[in-house]
Amino acid sequence: MFQGNTRVIQDLADERPSCTVLEALNRISGKWAIGILLNVSHGPARFTELERAVPGISRRMLTLTLRNLERDGLISRTVYATVPPKVEYRATDMAVELHSSLTALTQWAERHREMIADSREAYDRKHGKPAGVDNDC
Secondary structure, three states: OOHHHHHHHHHHHHHHHHHHHHHHHHHHOOOOHHHHHHHHOOOOEEHHHHHHHOOOOOHHHHHHHHHHHHHOOOEEEEEEOOOOOEEEEEEOHHHHHHHHHHHHHHHHHHHOHHHHHHHHHHHHHHOOOOOOOOOOO
């Protein structure tokens, strides 16, 4: 087979995995996923525990994020046949492996919080924006 043709075939074969990698990175870098993953990495957690542990998350957003993390294989969901039903969420081995990276990322953000805030203020002043207009926190 001609060398150029094998490269095209390889590019097509690589397309899906790279899309999956980007999707996974987008999922775990989402607004709520890091907080959820950090919490379930310490042991099983119930829905209401996660709701209290992740400030500002709505019940609907928690539900959607948990479903997506379960779909990606980062958490497992166990339903116990009790009245009322008991549901626990646990980090999978894949999420436990991810925990140290997430911890390092959150520590980095904490160390640089003031520098980032100062940079945002300087940028806003330079571009004539009122301070704190785009504040997501």
